[in-house]
Amino acid sequence: MKKVSFYTTVDHLNFETLQGLYAKAELRPYDRFSLRDRVAYLPQGKTTMHAEVTYYERVSLEEFIPILFPDPDNVFAVRGKTEYTDSGRQLERTNNIVQYVNPGIVSSTEQNKDPILVSFDWMNQIKLWTNDFIYQGASLKNYRGDGTVSFRMTLGDYMVFNTDYPNWYLSMIELSWKSGELNSYKGTLLELNPVDTQGTIMLSSARDVLDQLKQANVPVNQIEDLCIGYELKSPSSGSGQSIMAVPDWFYKIGDRWNSVTKELIPSQMNNGKEDPS
Incomplete structure (x- = not known):
């Protein structure tokens, strides 16, 4: 089956403005990864982020x-x-x-x-x-x-x-x-309004993440996409109107996104246990 591509174009591009944006940006090295459905360019080194504390309103x-x-x-x-x-x-x-x-x-x-x-x-x-x-x-x-x-x-x-x-x-x-x-x-129905940051979280490089997933028996050759994002915790009855957005790596298999942290926790716990035999 022939793949359908979707393209977009930009009119009236100001190269001086574009150059100014890149001049002020903190450029980082990226590695090229061939995933199942695409080629992705992902951070070569570790990424430092903060958890976001947000207030939410319900539409x-x-x-x-x-x-x-x-x-x-x-x-x-x-x-x-x-x-x-x-x-x-x-x-x-x-x-x-x-x-x-x-x-x-x-x-x-x-x-x-x-x-x-x-x-x-x-x-x-x-x-x-x-x-x-x-x-x-x-x-x-x-x-x-x-x-x-x-x-x-x-x-x-x-x-x-x-x-x-x-x-x-x-x-x-x-x-x-x-x-x-x-x-x-x-x-x-949620509308988020970030109000504060909390803690510092250091995320591994993309290559290390793929190695960790492989060790956790995740079929990395089936990964369709991989990216850094925020895990939005579901609001709880005791949290008032606040909600946390926590940085993490996410990978997609079978059109479903998964948290790398959640996937690795059982593996890390098993690796830390003594052999019952």
Whole structure:
């Protein structure tokens, strides 16, 4: 099957401005790694970061109604105010994640706009968040505009993850399209406001991380992507309105992101135990 590439271009690039940005940047050496699905350039040495303490606010479910329903006046609440419907489409909140489904879309044979472009337009037009999101990936099905596009929250220069099932969408937005219409939506309700840093965390080099994963019996030849980011801890009832974002390495296998720290902890514990025999 032929791979589909997605390209972007920039108009009116000012090279003096670009040169000025690089002149002020702290340049670091990177190594080239051939992963399963891509070539990645990752830090050659260790990376020093801080855990981010953030306050969070929850976007109200009601704010999605005029965006996702064509006739908001015909929408009514179900199960208190955690679910809304117009007898066809359904909007639901589960903890800090919102889900929407529109099952009544009729399949079309017409060619519709690319789901990636439609999703970018949607993200840029909807002003429910002040956090930044970055394009994460897409799964395109056909020329009729069917496909799923995902975006991931960022803090500074790094992506934010939650690797605890079923909270993957705590730092994501996923849009699925059918015949050019929004078929389903999943995403976070959290809006993060960093207020402080806590502690210093030294992350290993990419090469050391791959060696450690190999020793922990992770099939490194199956790793599709690898990057540094933040692990967003799920809000707890006793944490008030604060939440921690902790630096870590993350690797992707089978379209699922995993925390390197969580993967290595059992291995490190086993290595530290005495042989019972």
